[in-house]
Amino acid sequence: MNVLGVIGSRFFRQLLTRHLAFLPSPPTFVDTIEAGRRALAQPVDLICLERHLPDGAGLDFAKAVRRNHQTASIPILLLATEVDQTLSSASLEAGVTEVFSKYELENLATYVEQRLRSEDAALKFSGRALLVEDSLPVARFIREALERIGLRVDAFTSAESALEVLNTRTYQIALIDVLLEGQMSGLGLVREIRGDSEGRNQQMPILAMSSMEDVARRIELLRQGANDFLAKPMFEEELVARVRNMVRLKRLLDESEAQREHLRRLAMTDQLTGLYNRHYLTEIASRRIAEANRHRIPVSLLVLDIDHFKRINDSLGHDAGDSVLAETASNIKDACREGDVAARTGGEEFVVLLINTAGARAAEFAERLRSRIETSRPAGLDVTVSIGLAEDGGRHDCTFASLFKAADAALYQAKESGRNRVVSIGV
Structure with missing residues (x-):
């Protein structure tokens, strides 16, 4: 199934990609109506369409798709922040097949999966x-x-x-x-x-x-x-x-295997950011730390918190807050090396476990990460983070619980001393 996403928001493109991970091939994304029209020159089986786009309204694009006899039969799924009767009626008139809330993408994923199943049942061969x-x-x-x-x-x-x-x-x-x-x-x-x-x-x-x-x-x-x-x-x-x-x-x-893999990823990741969730963090971090202790490999733990995050939600809304969280997570993921573990533990708090990194190297990593997030301006906003850093001090007997407790205490000190800084502490 070839899915075209006409989605202006990078955040929702990432989110939609994760929810449609069971597809044989990932969706193709464009961010404007004009680019969407050009993309329809290639075979498309389904369109995911954002309501508001940089160069016009999504419903206008839907009408254009329906006017073209070559694309008139393609199903169109509209994504909107709020779904009400007025929007549903306007969407129906524009030729939209279904309307889904941006915050209930699992419903859209279920729709696409059922459609994929029906196509397989018809067994239109390819390949x-x-x-x-x-x-x-x-x-x-x-x-x-x-x-x-x-x-x-x-x-x-x-x-x-x-x-x-x-x-x-x-x-x-x-x-x-x-x-x-x-x-x-x-x-x-x-x-x-x-x-x-x-x-x-x-x-x-x-x-x-x-x-x-x-x-x-x-x-x-x-x-x-x-x-x-x-x-x-x-x-x-x-x-x-x-x-x-x-x-x-x-x-x-193949479909069953893809679905199992999709469910496995959902169980271990935070759906907003794509990082590990708190439950899986506890499991994998405990295992990695125990292994590091056995081989006398140093470990460090960062607890990171977005400064004044509540102000962003209160003044700009949850859409802006979600974008800040997603882009902050992207910065964290890009900064980590293979073997490190990054997770969102809830709200605006993140945790990074560094393997074979301690002392000055761990402090330098934390400072680079703090600076990277500040200069990247997530969602186009002035965003800073406070970071608490804890390490095992070379004893090789720490646990995830002891490291987290120490890093959380260091984070509290960073907040109390003015925010937008790194504070280090030993276990």
Whole structure:
């Protein structure tokens, strides 16, 4: 499914990307109506549209989409801060399919997921099939049958030639003859595909084909990783039915895996910022600190708080506050190295666990982060942060709880001494 997001807000583009992480490919985003019109030159299956854009109203864009016969049938989902009857009526007149609140994007994600499921049920094929068959008449018959249901076919007469492209292209299914020209048999090719744990096609469905009636050979093919067997000569209806069933099952498994991964990420991350949440922080930080203690590796912990954040919410509204939080989190994420742990623990408070960093290096990191956030002006505002820094002092016996308590006390000192500063303390 190709999703086009016409979204002016960078914050909501990031948020929407996370909520639609189950899609086979991420949404394509543009930030103006004019850019959206140009983007429609490419195939688009669904449009997510912001109500207010820098160069006009989202509803005007929706009307233009409906006036163009080439795009008139594309579903349009409108994102609005507040949804009421007046907006719903105006949206319906403009051709909008559904209206969703920006703060309930899980509802939009559910809608998109259900639509994706219905498209899969219809099974409009796309993608490539790998065909390895040394009989040219049989290969032509299979190619024409598969192309009629929407698959592009890459045909090879030997296992060796097929292996050369397996790591350069992704296939929906492979159809492999058992007896092939060349030194490698179809069984050998099946074994090679299933044995390549790093290969992009290791899990693709494999339909083995042969005119041989050797039951033992068929069983061995299935043992080595073929998913099904088709005897020659074959009927087109049977060939297509088997291919449809195998591709459908693979897509369902891929969708299930993507959904599990999506739910796993939701369980461990803060949905506004994309950083780890408090619950997962406690788990992973305790594990990392215990491991560091065993190997006598120094650790430090930062507790960071946005100064006067309540004023931003009270004077500019929660939209501005959310943007400040998201962009502050982005600065924190960019400053961290691989192995460090960053989390939002609630409200305007963040925590960063630094592995193999202590003393002057930890203080320098904290100061660079403080300065980076101040100069970046999140959401275009003058934003500063106070940071409390704690380290284990070289004893290698600290816990997450002891580090957090010390860093929180240092943060309190930073707030009391004027804010927009770093205060360090030992455990």
